[in-house]
Amino acid sequence: MKVLLLYGGRSAEHDVSVISSRFVGNLLKKTGHDVFPVFIGKNGGWKVENRTAAIITEKYPWRIMLGTAEFTPDVVFPVLHGPYGEDGTIQGLCRTAGWPCAGSGVEASAVAMNKDLCKRVVAARGIPVLPWISVSGKRIPGKQEVHGKLGYPVFVKPARQGSSVGISRVTDYYELKPAIMAACEYDNLILIEKGIENPREIEVALVSDGGAIRSSMPGEVIPGKTWYDYEAKYDCPESVTVIPAGIPASLTAEARTMAEKVFSILSCAGFARCDFLLDSDGSLYFNELNTIPGFTSVSMFPKLWEAGGVPPEEILNGILTEALERYSREKSGTGKEPV
Ligand SMILES: Nc1ncnc2c1ncn2[C@@H]1O[C@H](COP(=O)(O)OP(=O)(O)O)[C@@H](O)[C@H]1O
Ligand SMILES: [Mg+2]
Structure with missing residues (x-):
């Protein structure tokens, strides 16, 4: 497949996206896909190996020109975190252009990105939030x-x-x-x-293929600092990931069920990571859902699947296939789900 891999981006998470995209790009190449990486600068400019990238809008689906070569991507994989990438904006561009796009669509991405709106929506459906x-x-x-x-x-x-x-x-x-x-x-x-004092941070990875949503075993993040701030996330050897999370079976089941429910309430697609805060009295609270979770060799999302015996390339292929199937359901008029 011709995969347009978008990375970098305008958000404060630009650098994280660059690392995720290397891992994802290499795995996609290894599994035989033609990967066209497009770097989005912090200023919003699109570049390919320092040549200009342009979108040609004369015909639908739109085409992409990279240097002098023109093509239509089979699927777009936005490996972008935060605003202008994970928030429905790139998903809207793909929808306008007629390109299948990996992961959640416009609506789910926008709601999941907005912590205020997201908590209102899931709390209205009985999910516990702080x-x-x-x-x-x-x-x-x-x-x-x-x-x-x-x-x-x-x-x-x-x-x-x-x-x-x-x-x-x-x-x-x-x-x-x-x-x-x-x-x-x-x-x-x-x-x-x-705020919860010393919460345990429990995370569940999710994938979907049309109807079915699958959840991974929960993992736990133990920040090397008081809380999981930017430094604790990316520059702190004392922060560790524990898979599976050392929690009782009842909490494991609760986290997985709740994660699948949130994925479904928000109409997510393809993949996501759902994060919880666990209080010392055993209460589990939904914290947030990431529609494009970190995807590096040390990220929780691929590690959770790997621990369950599913290699990351298989997860990536599943995500691409789901995007194509959703797109063709929409095109043929048989799909009613938000894309
Ligand atoms: N209500 C809370 N109680 C305790 N710790 C929290 C709470 N909210 C956030 N944190 C801490 O802050 C971190 C980042 O918050 P989060 O809501 O996950 O934002 P982000 O989207 O930036 O990851 C969490 O991983 C956790 O360590
Ligand atoms: Mg978080």
């Missing part, structure tokens, strides 16, 4: 509001980011304003969320 206050336009909620609804610590988060960028852990009211200002660097919609 209480939160959302604020926009740099509004600082009153002392009583935060104390009464949430207590401390709280986590202050930009609604549409990832990799812990712009997030602060706040332990008293006087730290709240600087934390909101820091989050506002990334978004104008901010969540102030009740």
Whole structure:
């Protein structure tokens, strides 16, 4: 298959995407696909090995020109994390262009990317989430509001980011304003969320092929710092991944069922990673769903499948096949699912 691999991107997670794309690109080549990597710069420009990449829109599906060669991709694989890639924007471009696109479509990507909207949607369907206050336009909620609804610590988060960028852990009211200002660097919609002290962080990988959703065994992340901030994620040898998570069978079943339910509620497609916070009293809370999870050799998503006996190339082929099948169902008018 001619796979257009989009990587880099405009978000604060640009560097993570570059690492993920190397792993994904090499595996796709190894399994016999023609991979056309297109680098998206932080400024939004598209490049191929320093030549210009252009989209030709005269005919549908649109074509791509790389240097002097022109082609229509069989499928697009956006290995992009965060805004302008994981949030429905690239998925919308593919839909407009007539290119099948790996992973969730416009709607699911946009809702999953927005922590405020996502929590509202899943909570309405009975999924447990931690209480939160959302604020926009740099509004600082009153002392009583935060104390009464949430207590401390709280986590202050930009609604549409990832990799812990712009997030602060706040332990008293006087730290709240600087934390909101820091989050506002990334978004104008901010969540102030009740914090759990020393939560266990449980993650479940998901794939789907049309009707069926499959979940992996849960894994656990143990951050090498107080919480899993950017440094703990990417530059901290003390952070470790434990597979399978050392939790009782009942919690394993609960996490997998809940992850599959969230995937279905959001109408996700292809693949995702669903993350939970586990409190010391055994309560499991949905934290977030990543529609394009990290995909490097050390990432939780491929490692969870591998631990279950499924090699990452098989997962990647499944993701591509699902994208093509969904596209042809839509084209033939038999598919009613959001793409
Ligand atoms: N409510 C919370 N209680 C305790 N820790 C939290 C809470 N929310 C987030 N964290 C910590 O912050 C990290 C990043 O938060 P998360 O919501 O997953 O954002 P991101 O999308 O950037 O990964 C989590 O992995 C966890 O370590
Ligand atoms: Mg997270």
